[in-house]
Amino acid sequence: MENKKVTFNDIAKYTNFSKTTISRYFNDPDSLTLKNQEIIAQALKDLNYQENKLAKVLANGKSEFVGILLPNLFLNYYSEMLNQLLATYETFGYKFLVFVGTGAEETERKYLQELLAYKIEGLIVLSHTISSKELASYNVPIVAIEREDEYINSINTDNYLGAEQAANLLIKNDCDILIHVNSEVPENIPSYDRIRGFRDTCEKQNANYEMILTDLGNTYNDTKERIKEVFYSIKDKYPGIRKGIFMANDTHANILINLIMREYGGFPDEYRIVGFDDSPIASEAIIPISTVGQQIDKIAYEAMALLVSLMDERKKRKPKPQTELIHEKIAPVLMQRDTTR
Amino acid sequence: MENKKVTFNDIAKYTNFSKTTISRYFNDPDSLTLKNQEIIAQALKDLNYQENKLAKVLANGKSEFVGILLPNLFLNYYSEMLNQLLATYETFGYKFLVFVGTGAEETERKYLQELLAYKIEGLIVLSHTISSKELASYNVPIVAIEREDEYINSINTDNYLGAEQAANLLIKNDCDILIHVNSEVPENIPSYDRIRGFRDTCEKQNANYEMILTDLGNTYNDTKERIKEVFYSIKDKYPGIRKGIFMANDTHANILINLIMREYGGFPDEYRIVGFDDSPIASEAIIPISTVGQQIDKIAYEAMALLVSLMDERKKRKPKPQTELIHEKIAPVLMQRDTTR
Numbered sequence: 001m002e003n004k005k006v007t008f009n010d011i012a013k014y015t016n017f018s019k020t021t022i023s024r025y026f027n028d029p030d031s032l033t034l035k036n037q038e039i040i041a042q043a044l045k046d047l048n049y050q051e052n053k054l055a056k057v058l059a060n061g062k063s064e065f066v067g068i069l070l071p072n073l074f075l076n077y078y079s080e081m082l083n084q085l086l087a088t089y090e091t092f093g094y095k096f097l098v099f100v101g102t103g104a105e106e107t108e109r110k111y112l113q114e115l116l117a118y119k120i121e122g123l124i125v126l127s128h129t130i131s132s133k134e135l136a137s138y139n140v141p142i143v144a145i146e147r148e149d150e151y152i153n154s155i156n157t158d159n160y161l162g163a164e165q166a167a168n169l170l171i172k173n174d175c176d177i178l179i180h181v182n183s184e185v186p187e188n189i190p191s192y193d194r195i196r197g198f199r200d201t202c203e204k205q206n207a208n209y210e211m212i213l214t215d216l217g218n219t220y221n222d223t224k225e226r227i228k229e230v231f232y233s234i235k236d237k238y239p240g241i242r243k244g245i246f247m248a249n250d251t252h253a254n255i256l257i258n259l260i261m262r263e264y265g266g267f268p269d270e271y272r273i274v275g276f277d278d279s280p281i282a283s284e285a286i287i288p289i290s291t292v293g294q295q296i297d298k299i300a301y302e303a304m305a306l307l308v309s310l311m312d313e314r315k316k317r318k319p320k321p322q323t324e325l326i327h328e329k330i331a332p333v334l335m336q337r338d339t340t341r
Numbered sequence: 342m343e344n345k346k347v348t349f350n351d352i353a354k355y356t357n358f359s360k361t362t363i364s365r366y367f368n369d370p371d372s373l374t375l376k377n378q379e380i381i382a383q384a385l386k387d388l389n390y391q392e393n394k395l396a397k398v399l400a401n402g403k404s405e406f407v408g409i410l411l412p413n414l415f416l417n418y419y420s421e422m423l424n425q426l427l428a429t430y431e432t433f434g435y436k437f438l439v440f441v442g443t444g445a446e447e448t449e450r451k452y453l454q455e456l457l458a459y460k461i462e463g464l465i466v467l468s469h470t471i472s473s474k475e476l477a478s479y480n481v482p483i484v485a486i487e488r489e490d491e492y493i494n495s496i497n498t499d500n501y502l503g504a505e506q507a508a509n510l511l512i513k514n515d516c517d518i519l520i521h522v523n524s525e526v527p528e529n530i531p532s533y534d535r536i537r538g539f540r541d542t543c544e545k546q547n548a549n550y551e552m553i554l555t556d557l558g559n560t561y562n563d564t565k566e567r568i569k570e571v572f573y574s575i576k577d578k579y580p581g582i583r584k585g586i587f588m589a590n591d592t593h594a595n596i597l598i599n600l601i602m603r604e605y606g607g608f609p610d611e612y613r614i615v616g617f618d619d620s621p622i623a624s625e626a627i628i629p630i631s632t633v634g635q636q637i638d639k640i641a642y643e644a645m646a647l648l649v650s651l652m653d654e655r656k657k658r659k660p661k662p663q664t665e666l667i668h669e670k671i672a673p674v675l676m677q678r679d680t681t682r
Contacts, residue, residue, distance in 0.1 A: 079420030117394040
């Protein structure tokens with residue numbers, strides 16, 4: 001079923017309009033009457049015309065492409081974020097060119113060059129390989145999500161508020177000791193606020209607390225081993241009293257719960273656990289996990305809405321340069337399930 | 342840091358070559374000596390030249406775009422497949438325009454039109470909304486993965502072999518009754534072969550078996566309820582004998598294992614379970630799950646390799662029409678973990 005290429009000439013003949021009129025339909029449709037627009041639209045259908053948007057892009061500079069640079073798709077957080085970003089097509093109409101980084105600067109820089117060569121109008125970055133300073137120098141509208149964002153706009157979960165919610169829930173559960181288990185997150189990363197928010201809340205509420213900030217490994221099996229060590233040290237250090245443990249994410253919380261279940265054959269009253277993210281594992285765990293839910297749909301939507309406003313500004317005859325970076329925070333939602341009461 | 346636009350004129354001046362030579366560098370580099378190619382390449386670097394690949398696409402018709410149409414990114418199978426497809430950029434150099442379907446024909450048809458308007462050279466389809474007959478009519482090279490594929494090429498897991506591996510493992514585990522739990526999969530879907538392979542193997546080996554093919558719901562909570570019913574009916578029907586259960590996927594296997602653990606406080610010797618996919622939940626479950634592992638990296642690579650060969654054929658002066666569809670199968674790998682011995 002080879003489609004013969006339909007030209008402006010063919011459309012002009014079919015509609016009895018001039019080629020100039022046809023051209024105006026594609027480049028400035030509102031300069032035609034609604035009726036004539038309809039006639040041409042019908043002709044395109046009748047002739048089975050295949051629009052070449054790339055030609056249009058070259059003419060008007062609007063590719064309608066947005067680049068997305070992700071660190072991986074293994075973690076549900078990133079695949080769900082990508083899912084929600086792609087879903088904004090229905091609202092904003094932008095198409096997405098997607099790259100998954102390797103963690104190597106040279107490679108990710110090459111990906112950026114490729115995206116720029118295809119005239120992306122804007123960029124959403126979740127990968128943390130290339131510094132925000134360098135990203136800002138590429139002179140394309142950028143919104144970052146959950147990464148270092150000193151020189152670029154960003155939309156993040158309100159990690160501080162999330163940690164506050166978690167700590168307060170554990171305090172309400174009459175825990176004798178509150179514990180936060182996390183890796184040594186650098187202070188310029190948004191998720192560092194989970195550490196800060198937990199510590200501040202415990203201090204403010206005069207709760208006993210311990211921060212266990214340690215290398216938790218890079219592979220699943222590594223992490224499992226490290227959390228096992230942490231679990232036994234907590235168990236030995238705080239026997240017989242109620243331990244309220246805030247884990248850095250649901251994957252870590254699930255590992256801890258599996259260890260507890262296998263140790264005790266059930267989930268003893270002396271443990272309370274809160275995770276972070278509300279990823280599928282929080283529901284699929286043997287005990288559904290209480291967790292600080294990130295509103296990934298909202299984050300994705302706000303990131304695109306911000307990017308669209310920046311891209312629109314660029315299309316104006318006299319675009320205003322952005323004078324102040326925007327760092328927006330989205331409130332998380334506490335999900336109370338079976339690992340707290 | 343506004344980049345001034347560098348033109349062919351600028352490059353010509355900088356290198357003392359003619360504009361024609363510069364143009365030849367971009368459109369037919371091998372017509373220049375290697376030395377002159379290097380001089381121009383260096384000049385592009387020095388001048389910070391930003392290539393416009395879209396212009397090139399219009400000139401030579403090669404967009405280097407491949408469209409991907411997915412049903413969702415919620416299931417790890419699809420997000421990992423996307424991950425592996427995107428990773429083939431390093432090998433094949435194709436860029437990916439990604440759409441996630443909604444299940445509505447009209448919407449997904451619109452996505453296809455959009456992809457075609459951007460001159461994709463080929464298409465990878467995992468979504469099952471639009472029939473292969475319609476897809477074939479779009480006259481663009483297509484490879485399907487794990488969906489109805491009567492009229493289009495496809496790469497799938499060897500589902501039949503996988504079910505055979507699962508059944509044989511359960512037989513080796515001295516199970517008294519073999520059970521396969523699945524939904525009522527239509528016969529023209531590749532994963533129907535899991536049902537066929539299990540049944541055939543049980544017949545061949547003279548094993549006692551039961552097929553439980555029933556609606557397993559569409560949401561996680563629905564599925565949980567349905568599998569709960571299935572679990573109690575199995576428990577009542579086959580007390581005291583060893584039950585070898587082959588679940589349709591790891592998510593279902595995990596639900597069953599959680600039910601068993603909560604019922605018995607441990608994993609009793611009278612159960613053996615095998616899942617399918619080797620998705621993360623198989624490792625993250627309270628008892629690491631034995632499963633038929635799909636080689637997603639291999640499937641993605643073979644799908645792109647096949648697509649590239651079809652796209653390359655189209656670029657020839659006299660492309661040969663494809664006379665026979667290709668349906669390739671990738672062998673799965675049995676992962677023996679703790680739910681079998």
